[in-house]
Amino acid sequence: MTTTADRPPAKPAARRTPTGAAQRLEPLAERLLGGQLPVRVRMWDGSEAGPEDAPTVHVRSRRALRRLLWEPGELGLAEAYITGDIDLAEDLGDGLRAMRRAVSERGLTPPAPSLADRLRAAGTALRLGAVGPRPPVPAARAGLRGALHSKARDRAAISHHYDLSNAFYALLLDETMAYSCGYWTSDAPGYGPADAQRDKLELICRKLGLRPGARLLDIGCGWGSLTLHAAQHHGVRVTAVTLAAEQAAYVRGQVATRGLEELVEVLNIDYRDIAGRPETRGAYDAVSTIEMGEHVGDAEYPAFTRILHDSLRPQGRVLVQQMSRGAKAPGGGAFIESYIAPDMHMRPVGETVGLLEGSGLEVRDVEALREHYVLTVDAWRRTLEERWPDFVALVGEETARVWRLYLVGGALAFEERRMGVDQILCVRPDRAGNAAMPATRREWYGADR
Known part of the structure; x- marks a missing residue:
């Protein structure tokens, strides 16, 4: 007979690792x-x-x-x-x-x-119980139709991003309503995004050599920051072009408010329609296009640069401020292309320089502003976070989260050198090759460089 004392001690029950x-x-x-x-x-x-x-x-x-x-x-x-x-x-x-x-x-x-x-x-x-029908696509996703970079599709692409509402951009941006890379010239307390944008606008005007009475064609004028600055502070006559209806309405309102009707004309047209306006051929002393070339498309870019060239008088200047990216993700990636800037195309800055030169323009200066965009996008992101309830009330939670992801990812892309942005200054020399450009950069920066 075996007693309890004779039995071997029971082994402790094995501990089961929870499997979640x-x-x-x-x-x-x-x-x-x-x-x-x-x-x-x-x-x-x-x-x-x-x-x-x-x-x-x-x-x-x-x-x-x-x-x-x-x-x-x-x-x-x-x-x-x-x-x-x-x-x-x-x-x-x-x-x-x-x-x-x-x-x-x-x-x-x-x-x-x-x-x-x-x-x-x-x-x-x-x-895990995760199999099922495809979840609904978020409403903020772009759903473009038609041939790539047809006028109708380009209008829809621009409307998707820029016609979100003027109220949204007024909440996000500073009082200049400049939606492009600023030029941060100071780290002094109190110097902020609006100061950096004004310094950028003034730098562009100086690079273009704008004087009272000069004619400027501003292609992709946005909410008119450069148009209004050039007219109000330099006495320039400006033709402002935008494909976004909300932007055109805003700029016209600002022109009326500031009494600039004699100096500013706002055209709500496709940039390709400029070539069909005989009065624009060789009529401008300067042409600007600030972060608009990214929307043009790869195949269409040579024709775009020809419009820049043909709109200028001999010895006229053009300034292109444009984002750049390596060849692996010219559109910015699946998220950007689906939610922010559908059909966007970027390239290395050297390729853009080559395309501008191919149109007959002479490239005279290239200034990289990559670190400036980190500061600019960070400022927009801080505004989004500080005013989060207002953004959600205006556009809804999903769209606000789209923009949070976009701004955070954008700042990282510039910070890590996966994206860049540059100001490219060109001139259209006359038949004799005269460019009438200043010998130094003193006029632009206030110093001999």
Whole structure:
């Protein structure tokens, strides 16, 4: 007979490691990423995985995974953030910066997913209850139709971004309503975005050599910051061109308010229509196009530069301020192309210089402003955060989140040299080759450079 004392001691019950959504997802995510998770992931059931000292990504619902199944990659992640299915515990900018740093430090190079990977992902999603119909596309996504860079499609693309409403841009921008890179000349207390924009506008006027009575063609005039500055402070006669109806209405209102009717004409037309106006050929002393060339398109850009050339009188100047980017993502990526600037095209600055020279213009100066755009976009982002409830009330939560992601991502792109912006000054020499350009940059900067 065996007594209780004779029995071997019972083994303690094995501790079961809790298996939540995060633990189920972690092996698949690491296989698709090509290495360990660069972030900590907190799932809708409270489970967590990934490095404890990394930024925390909140996956708030199964719908986030469903979005990624239907739209893998950057666009799916962006749409999950826009809809609130994914969020970051940290400041979005700090979180994205830390995530990019972790990816770089760990050398993560995601392999192309195999059929087995896709089946494994579908199986994991099925076990997590994330399989289902495609989630609705956020309303803020552009839905353009028609031939690329046809006039109708270009009008729709411009309207998608710039006709969001004048009230929205008035809330986001400073009183100059300049929606382009500023020129930050001081770090003194009290010097802010409006000062940087005014310094940029004055720099452009000086580079163009504007004098009272001169004629300026401002292509892509936006809300008229340069048009109004040139007319009001330099006595210049300006033809302002914009394809956006809201912008044209705003500029006309400002022209009337400031009593500049004798100096400013506002045209709500496509830039290509300039070539069909005989009175514009060779009529202008200067032409400006400030961050509008990105919307022109690659195939159309040579014709665009010809319009710049043909609008100038001999010895007239043109200033192009334009963003640049490497050849890998000329449109800015899936998110930018779908939500912010559809059909946008950028190229390395050297290629733009070559296209301008190909039209007969002589490039005389190129000034890189990349770091200035970091400061400019950061100022817009701070305004968005400080006035967040007002933006949400005006355009809704999803659109406000689109702009938060856009501004944060844009600042990082310029900060990390994935994007640039440059002022390119050109002249149309006369038949004898005379450019009538100043010998130094003293007139532009107030010093001999």
